[in-house]
Amino acid sequence: MRTFAFTRASSLEQALTTRRAEPASAFVAGGTTLLDLVKLDVMRPARVIDINALPLTLVERLADDRLRIGALVTNTALAHHPEVTANYPLLSQAILAGASTQVRNMATTAGNIMQRTRCPYFRDVAAACNKREPGSGCDARHGINRMHAVLGGSDDCVAVHPSDMCVALAAIGATLTLHGPRGEREIDFADFHRLPGTSPHLEHELADDELIVAVTLDPPLEPLGAAYIKLRDRASYEFALASAGAMLSLDEEMIGEARLALGGVATKPWRCHEAEAILEGQPADRAVFGQAADAALADAEPLSHNAFKIPLARQAIVRALRDAARAAKEGHP
Ligand SMILES: Cc1cc2nc3c(=O)[nH]c(=O)nc-3n(C[C@H](O)[C@H](O)[C@H](O)COP(=O)(O)OP(=O)(O)OC[C@H]3O[C@@H](n4cnc5c(N)ncnc54)[C@H](O)[C@@H]3O)c2cc1C
Incomplete structure (x- = not known):
């Protein structure tokens, strides 16, 4: 080292x-x-x-009903915070589906957002990787790409964004507060991570001289049912092959608002607006969930080893929607 x-x-x-x-x-x-x-x-x-001595560990409800989370709040503290378990159960579930207790005790909110891909070619300095070394090529595209992206990839990079927590942030909606030489600025979470395109080494909108100081969640959906389904090679301590985070509000059997985001299948945390449009105003049943899943995956492009991810992600979406609807019906998040 x-x-x-x-x-x-x-x-x-x-x-x-x-x-x-x-x-x-x-x-x-x-x-x-x-x-x-x-x-x-x-x-x-x-x-x-x-940066651990900086005063960035507060979780506070703002006057406009949003929840501001300091950049250094640990994943464990956030997952178990009463505001989060009560109002943002999807965030709690997604964080607890990731890593291990020990890792979550150390990992922070901003660090999770900034974590790098687990692509084995990125992590192996002997391999070609445009993300690690721009212009060197992508060994994953025609290599062992079972774990790689089916959404949002490019010829230059098909590495998956690995975070579970970020799937929940994408579904909930959030704003990042960045601090730099010109003071603070805000950016929508949806615009923070970049698609790889021809410059996969440029992963996000944070400038070199800026720090993330906080993440502020949009107000909670009410009444809310939420579910995070993570499918992976083993039951714990493993990254997602496909995951889905769903939030639904129900009026009797009809879906009011719907939010859906995916992990494990895309190059950035992946919000599914087309699927949400299909769900809203429709009955909360399996046929509608299936149509939404098909819409979410309509643009998916498999690589040589990961076609299985498309039906797997479909299962994750349908199950997440079903469980979210069940939770909404039963009146608990
Ligand atoms: C064995 C293992 C298993 C894991 N499994 C999962 C999993 O299943 N799901 C999952 O989602 N994650 C998983 N992770 C990843 C884990 O969630 C991240 O490593 C963690 O969230 C990173 O947070 P950190 O505070 O430790 O970041 P650090 O390692 O301290 O930093 C990570 C990056 O963020 C930057 N950074 C940190 N704070 C700031 C800030 N405030 N502003 C700007 N830049 C900042 C750092 O410079 C660095 O580039 C796993 C990790 C390990 C080691």
């Missing part, structure tokens, strides 16, 4: 000044992504800036 200098930032300004002074630096929060990738020689920061 390469050595790096280390700074423990005691203020936001110090963190940002240090970062500006040394562009080859990286922030560290829980370290569960960064340090793995440093050990693999995939990330090579000359300096690591520890």
Whole structure:
């Protein structure tokens, strides 16, 4: 492992000044992504800036009914926070479907959003990877691509965005607050992660001299039923092959509002607006859920080893919608 200098930032300004002074630096929060990738020689920061002393650990309900979550709130704290379990059960379920208790105790909200892909070619410095080394090619496209994306890929990259938590954020709707030299700015979560296109190394809209300080969730849907279904090779401690996060409000048997997002199958957290339009105003039954699933996957393009992901994702969607509808009917989230 390469050595790096280390700074423990005691203020936001110090963190940002240090970062500006040394562009080859990286922030560290829980370290569960960064340090793995440093050990693999995939990330090579000359300096690591520890941001854990910054006051970014509050979860607070705002006057407009949105929920503001500090960037350093751990995945465990967020999943079990009473505001989240009561009003955003999808977020709680999605976080708890990820990683392990130990990892979630360390992992932070912003770190989860910024986590890098698990594509084995990205994580192997001997392989060609446009995301790691622009212009080097993509060994995944014609390699062993069983785990890769069927939605949002390009000739240059088919790496999946691995986060479970981000599937819930995509469905719920959220705003990120970024802090940089010109102060704070906000960006819609849906616009934060980029599609790979011809520049897969550019993964998000955060500038080099900015830090994520908070994530603010849209007001909760009411009355709400929610479900996160994650299908994977083993029952725990494994990334999704396909996952679906659904939220439904019901008026008798009819669907009011619907939200649907996918994980494990796309190059960024994937909101399914076409499927939502099919669901809204229709009866909450299996036929409608199937039509919504087909719409969500209409643009899916399988690679040589992952055609199975399309029917798998369809199952995940139908089950998530069914469970969300059941929860809404039973009157608990
Ligand atoms: C064994 C294992 C299994 C896992 N399984 C899953 C899983 O099933 N599902 C899942 O979703 N995830 C899984 N993960 C990933 C895990 O959720 C992430 O590693 C974690 O959320 C990253 O958070 P962190 O605080 O540790 O980030 P760090 O490692 O500290 O940072 C990650 C990246 O974010 C940047 N960063 C951190 N904070 C900020 C900030 N405030 N502003 C700007 N940039 C910032 C860092 O510079 C770095 O580039 C797994 C991880 C491991 C190690």
